[in-house]
Amino acid sequence: MAQDPTKGSTKLRSDRWFAPDDLRSFGHRSRMMQLGYSEEDFRGKPIIGILNTWSEMNSCHGHFRERAQDVKRGVAQAGGFAVEMPSLSVDESFTKPTSMLYRNMLAMETEEMIRSHPFDGVVLMGGCDKTTPGLVMGAITAGIPMIYLPAGPMLRGHYAGRILGSGSDAWKYWDERRAGNISDEEWLGIQGGIARSVGTCMTMGTASTMTAITDAMGLTLPGASSIPAADAGHQRMSSACGRRIVEMVHEELTPDRIITDAAVRNAAVTAMATGCSTNAVVHLIAMARRAGVEFTLDDLDALGRTTPLIANVRPSGKDYLMEDFFYAGGLRALMKQLEERLDLSCLTVTGKSLGENLEGAVVYNDDVIRPLSNPVYHEGSLALLRGNLCPDGAVIKPAACDPKYYVHEGPALVFDSYPEMKAAIDDETLEVTPDHVLVLRNAGPQGGPGMPEWGMLPIPKALIKQGHRDMLRISDARMSGTSYGACVLHVAPESYVGGPLALLKTGDIVRLDVPARRLDMLVSEEELEARRAAWTPPEPRFQRGYGWMFSKHVLQADKGCDFDFLERGFGPAAGEPDIF
The missing domain is CATH 3.40.50.2300 (Response regulator)
Structure with missing residues (x-):
């Protein structure tokens, strides 16, 4: 027996589709029946x-x-x-x-x-x-x-008696493979065991x-x-x-x-x-x-x-x-x-x-979940930086990098694209020392496009073979949450839109001071003004479609990279559909 078409709770939003005795609601109920449902299944x-x-x-x-x-x-x-x-x-x-x-x-x-x-x-x-x-x-x-x-x-991942963590151990063992320390057989074994x-x-x-x-x-x-x-x-x-x-x-x-x-x-x-x-x-x-x-x-x-x-x-x-x-x-x-x-x-x-x-929550292993009196790291996971390289902010994960880089000063080695960087770091003749600061730019929200996870720049192969496994790296990109190392990320404003990172040159001295929350290039303001005047915007990444819309409306990293027209302050959201 069919239900009364006017029956239903007035507070259910779905009743606007199904309850009225009109042509539109007739169509809605009919199409639900087409799917094999009776009114008793969904009405009210x-x-x-x-x-x-x-x-x-x-x-x-x-x-x-x-x-x-x-x-x-x-x-x-x-x-x-x-x-x-x-x-x-x-x-x-x-x-x-x-x-x-x-x-x-x-x-x-x-x-x-x-x-x-x-x-x-x-x-x-x-x-x-x-x-x-x-x-x-x-x-x-x-x-x-x-x-x-x-x-x-x-x-958990497993291989040859070792416990593997997805992402983190991929980066770790890839460096060992680049150094010649991992065989083909081991590499395939890790590949099959890391995500099971x-x-x-x-x-x-x-x-x-x-x-x-x-x-x-x-x-x-x-x-x-x-x-x-x-x-x-x-x-x-x-x-x-x-x-x-x-x-x-x-x-x-x-x-x-x-x-x-x-x-x-x-x-x-x-x-x-x-x-x-x-x-x-x-x-x-x-x-x-x-x-x-x-x-x-x-x-x-x-x-x-x-x-x-x-x-x-x-x-x-x-x-x-x-x-x-x-x-x-x-x-x-x-x-x-x-x-x-x-x-x-x-x-x-x-x-x-x-x-x-x-209420009732209990820690069963206090080495996995430490008490506040015995933390893994005395502060939280992240630190936010400011300075003339990142006036709107940048982020670093001090808990996952070598403490010797908390305060570091060294010459920049700047790359304008990911392919350029990738080719250079595998060149064993690259002139680079552990004190250098690797920099990747044009990898932010608009430059990437989309702010890819390129921020954990690989250690140059020459340094890997010397036994080095960390160095300071800076980019306007992001990095995988499974990544680690002395990586400064989310530099804002990004270089692609003319942020200060766009003005940095290879050889400029960069200074990081995590305790003071500073990231600066040691370049005079006069020189930066001259470079700013000479800078020309790169060509747009997109000419049409979703990518074009993304580029026109995405906010910078410090604002969350939402679209400007979707933020609450842009205007009220559209109301409920009123045509039934």
Whole structure:
């Protein structure tokens, strides 16, 4: 027996599509029936969109087809109706020149998909680096109840009795191969053993950093970010997300009630304590600005100076991986250690406060998750720099580099492109010393394009063969969260738009002083003015399409690299569709 077409809850957004007795709603109901559903399946129930970034080219999300079914089970258990929608899958491994070029595209797609479809709430399925901020940024602006489902880290890598960390050990063993210390057989063995299950990088790279930030901000079920992708607990967490999002719809628990200034600061403190990726800077600022929270590089640096790094997880830590972190108690246990530094009153997707969510959390291995009295590093993971090379800021990860470079002065060796740099560093006749400062420019948001992860410049082959494994490197690019070394990144403004990095010349003396938070070129202001007058802008990277739009509207790194027209201050978001 068909339901009364006027029946339905007035507070469900989806009722605007399905409840009225008019021609448009007749068409909506008819098309749902075409899909095999009866009105009893979807009428008067919260309709939950599952935005799934699964792709056969995204190994980190290889389990998401199955996890979407787990979410659907949970939604049905709670009395909702779930529909799965494909979302742009911006994977880190295969997307060129960088998935960062498409983070904002995913954010736009997420916002518009939510706005234009009859969703009362959404479950966001992501994990690989840019999917987390992209999905969250779009959902913040769309404004309906949302919960984030993190992909989870892969299992530990193994080869020949050695535990391998994805990314970090790839860089490490590649240097040894370049030095002639790794055989073909060993190299193939490492290749096959370093990533042996579904899930994101199991080091504290960008993926685990961003899911931890989202968890700490209150947008995931408590501790969800720590569960390994292959663990049965991940399936249970996924169905729990489905149950909870239905409850959130009834509670009208929207992102603006969760993402506050205090929640952003909680996320920043937690990130610093984990040994977070340098990419956290760009993404956290972008997410905060979408929510109308003014959070700057200086805010992040101030929190970092007073937050010790207590997660002994590679690459900032020395011994452990994310699987060990999970067994040691996971993010809830780490945040329990930080309680005195967090605002425990913040509301979360559970409907409870952060403090309530942390009740009962226990550290099971205090070498993996250290007490505040025995940190891995006395300050947080990142330091923000300023100076005449980076007036709008730059970032370095002191916890992951040789301390002898905290204060360093040396001559610059400047490269204008990645191919130029790559050819030079493999030339064993290159005139370079360990005191040189390698510089790559034209690799920022517009110059890259998209700010690729080129900032961990390879050590020149001649120095590798001499036994050197670190040196100071500077760029307006980013680097992988699994990377390490004395790398200064995100130099702003970027050189491609005429920032001071564009004026640096090979042979100029560069001075880094991490304790003083300074990065300068020791060149007179008169000389810099002459160079500035002689500088000519490079040719545009794009002449059409998305790349053209990206170049015209992307903000600099210190502003989070969002599009100017998508920031909250640009203007109000479009309202609900009013043509039915």
